[in-house]
Amino acid sequence: MTSTTTHTKDLTPIEQLEKLDQSLSALGFSEALIFWDSATLAPKNAVNGRSETLVHLSEFYYNTLVNEHIHQVLIDLEATKNDLNDLEKSKLQFFREEYDKVACVPVDEYAAFKGLQALSSDAWEEAKEKNDFSIFEPYLQKVIDFQRKYIEYRNKGGHPYDTLLQDYERDLTVEITDQFFDRLRAVIVPLVQKIKDSGVTVLSPFEGVSYDVKNQKQLSDLLLEKLGFNKDSGIIAESVHPFTMNITKDDVRITTHYYEDNILSSLYSTIHECGHALYEQDIDVALGFSRLATGTTMGIHESQSRIYENNVGRSRVFWETYFPLLKNLFPDQLGDATPEICYKACNYVRPTLIRIEADELTYALHIMIRYELEKQIFEGKLNAKDLPSAWNELYQNYLGITPDSDAKGVLQDVHWSEGLFGYFPSYALGSAYAAQFEVAMNKDFDVNKAITDDQLILIKNWLADKIHKYGSTKTPEEILLIATGEPFNPKYFTDYLLKKYSDLYNLG
Amino acid sequence: MTSTTTHTKDLTPIEQLEKLDQSLSALGFSEALIFWDSATLAPKNAVNGRSETLVHLSEFYYNTLVNEHIHQVLIDLEATKNDLNDLEKSKLQFFREEYDKVACVPVDEYAAFKGLQALSSDAWEEAKEKNDFSIFEPYLQKVIDFQRKYIEYRNKGGHPYDTLLQDYERDLTVEITDQFFDRLRAVIVPLVQKIKDSGVTVLSPFEGVSYDVKNQKQLSDLLLEKLGFNKDSGIIAESVHPFTMNITKDDVRITTHYYEDNILSSLYSTIHECGHALYEQDIDVALGFSRLATGTTMGIHESQSRIYENNVGRSRVFWETYFPLLKNLFPDQLGDATPEICYKACNYVRPTLIRIEADELTYALHIMIRYELEKQIFEGKLNAKDLPSAWNELYQNYLGITPDSDAKGVLQDVHWSEGLFGYFPSYALGSAYAAQFEVAMNKDFDVNKAITDDQLILIKNWLADKIHKYGSTKTPEEILLIATGEPFNPKYFTDYLLKKYSDLYNLG
Secondary structure: OOOOOOOHHHOOHHHHHHHHHHHHHHHHHHHHHHHHHHHHOOOHHHHHHHHHHHHHHHHHHHHHHOOHHHHHHHHHHHHOHHHOOHHHHHHHHHHHHHHHHHHOOOHHHHHHHHHHHHHHHHHHHHHHHHOOHHHHHHHHHHHHHHHHHHHHHHOOOOOHHHHHHHHHOOOOOHHHHHHHHHHHHHHHHHHHHHHHHHOOOOOOOOOOOOOOHHHHHHHHHHHHHHHOOOHHHEEEEEOOOOOEEEEEOOEEEEEEOOEOOEHHHHHHHHHHHHHHHHHHHOOOHHHOOOOOOOOOOHHHHHHHHHHHHHHHOOOHHHHHHHHHHHHHHOOOOOOOOOHHHHHHHOOOOOOOOOHHHOOHHHHHHHHHHHHHHHHHHHOOOOOHHHHHHHHHHHHHHHHOOOOOOOOOOOOOOOHHHHOOOOOOHHHHHHHHHHHHHHHHHHHHOOHHHHHHOOOOHHHHHHHHHHOHHHOOOOOHHHHHHHHHOOOOOOHHHHHHHHHHHHHHOOOO | OOOOOOOHHHOOHHHHHHHHHHHHHHHHHHHHHHHHHHHHOOOHHHHHHHHHHHHHHHHHHHHHHOOHHHHHHHHHHHHOHHHOOHHHHHHHHHHHHHHHHHHOOOHHHHHHHHHHHHHHHHHHHHHHHHOOHHHHHHHHHHHHHHHHHHHHHHOOOOOHHHHHHHHHOOOOOHHHHHHHHHHHHHHHHHHHHHHHHHOOOOOOOOOOOOOOHHHHHHHHHHHHHHHOOOHHHEEEEEOOOOOEEEEEOOEEEEEEOOOOOOHHHHHHHHHHHHHHHHHHHOOOHHHOOOOOOOOOOHHHHHHHHHHHHHHHOOOHHHHHHHHHHHHHHOOOOOOOOOHHHHHHHOOOOOOOOOHHHOOHHHHHHHHHHHHHHHHHHHOOOOOHHHHHHHHHHHHHHHHOOOOOOOOOOOOOOOHHHHOOOOOOHHHHHHHHHHHHHHHHHHHHOOHHHHHHOOOOHHHHHHHHHHOHHHOOOOOHHHHHHHHHOOOOOOHHHHHHHHHHHHHHOOOO
């Protein structure tokens, strides 16, 4: 349960690496709890002490990781790498990468960026609320400037944006992402057009009808139970934007948001975040209190939320199986509905302005827009001030619609305010990984039958065994090989989309 | 809002002290949030990562404070003390004391104790729940052993228990405390006997009647508003044992506990914790993000909760003024009651087993029992295994009753499990300070009239100006002089008790 601390000088190099891991994990625990708290509970004025605290914690983090002593420990271990076991090797690689990533930035700039993030998030929130991009613009420009400097510090060669992409998905490049998105676009754009041409409209039992929040909460709880969420190792709360915060594998917190006029929002947020949570909760306990006891990359993480949200939750069998449960909670609202109507309603394809409310098919287009903008920012072609108009232009190009306000446009996502450039593509990658995982899973057991039998736990068990348990000790490539027997292949995703939407809209 | 970090070598000694203050404040912020979270929200299994984290944070704390560099900074500043302004002098004194307190303990023992605290609290909780002292005993003995060792490390001379007392109330000694308690005992014991002899019983409208929790919550909110609690700089939540957690002066969190069958519990918990919270919220903003931006000692802190709970909240005018508010929320339950009945009911004197449910008069006896036990522990006369029977014996001596279970006896308080020996006497001191403050306040304005006029805010303003704003920059002695014009005088408290209870029970 508790570690005993020892004087550093008495430790072997591998013990020193373990101690580094634990110290950084303690700081990570604190930071995670602070973020959770700020998004769910903290009073308004708490921001002052919070931004101070985050600056100083990041300084502790920097100074604990980046110093001559740790530098030497890494060199010593790399020289005797063959003596290490697999977990030790993974740790060595993890902290070597972390060291190189952090050490290239001067400590004062590193810590100051933490302060900037807190202030920038605040400014973004206010700007969004007031629909006034100018409030956010100066902060955003500073965040961009820092990231540009960071790319120079890292000096990895290649496309400057590669450095940022690789912070979220190991080994990802602009070249790979361009090819991936070209391939998606070639399938999705004509498919959306055909659906539009089909003239099919969907009468949704979820629109224009009020679903009381108390019963929505009960539904969330029921779903979490069926999905296998461990309530002794996690909690669910509410926040404006749903998210998952993994404090440790034994303390994984998710949020959802209940709208009376949009039950699908809380339903799919709960399922999505639960997918993230199961990944964390099922990490092998042998990894211990470690920076590696968390999901390996954002792309793989997102595959776990999306396989539950889309492949499971937006499937026909899901609605056939769980419609009675919903009808029981909402007999008046769903009196005339059928599972098939619900299935169609939750997969209704329409160009929309808000990413997180988009259907599964057009969702990837929202990601491509952000990817294009980020690429141009780090090619030096766009600055903060250019983003609102560039945003609107791309929405017109990709989706044929233009936001009537920045709040519904360039200000909709929190990511840029926190400097999370390079993050968005992992959402689309996650969907593609999920499709590949589903095909592999079906070779081991009939996934649709598991859903029909109300045995969602079989899905969790498979994912735990093939993916979750490894935490960060495997790369995405390794995970894909272990779980599916082959490297990443986006064709599984495009096939999945073509099959699902051709069937849904009778495109023949 | 956010600090910029600078290379330590470029800083002047006073700037280095400021930086130390901020770094330790960031760790304090994290630790406070972790404790808050663990008592209100965290899932069961979170304890694993939490105890690890607390160990490592305490190691950061230790290493940041205790090193050659800081040692030299303190010496340099002490040599040029006359050049410092008042706030800087206070900081120097504060960190010199903190340095001496921490530096005497080896770092590994210091950090290991943090881990022990988390495990010991867990064991205590289980022991209390199962009414099985043996679960807690080995942990308690370890905690006692650590404290005994700590006293040796500190090596301050005098009574060994003095060292612990002074962790909570600067300059307190066994000699002073003995005198104080002798004086209290001489008044309270005969007074309790007279009340018993009077044969007066009180028909309480608060016993055997159910008060619904929803309306109790509304009452809490109304009271917080009237007391002046700033909801932008604090929140209220629920926990098993009510407490206040000051994360910063802008983020002060209190808890209460609602029992359907005991409305007085939530009512007085809310008022009590709000008293603590107002102290923190009203600290001068000029103190900034600092370890000194908190109440000066536990005794003074407790005076602020108790002046609200007892001097204000258990007064006749309080009930005369706010009875209609309660009756409006609970018309059925309070239909036959009057303000005078409520006043008598909330001051009903009876020997009881549980400290936190005791009336104001017998409360001090509960404290004296704990004080006696702690004194004997650190005189080497008692160990963990001896405490249940010693506890029961003292309850028989002081209150004429014996607990029928350890859960209602020696296991009732959390303090010992966390190593908070020396803390209890500050509760009684707080009541005595409160009486002295009330007399002084009445020289400036009529406190009863302020309550009658529903102007509780006048009380808050007075306390803020005389006590709160100074944070930890003044000693209790200085605070008493500023606020009351004289040193601590327990006669104010005994006079207050004699007057109040003679009147209540017509003791003539």
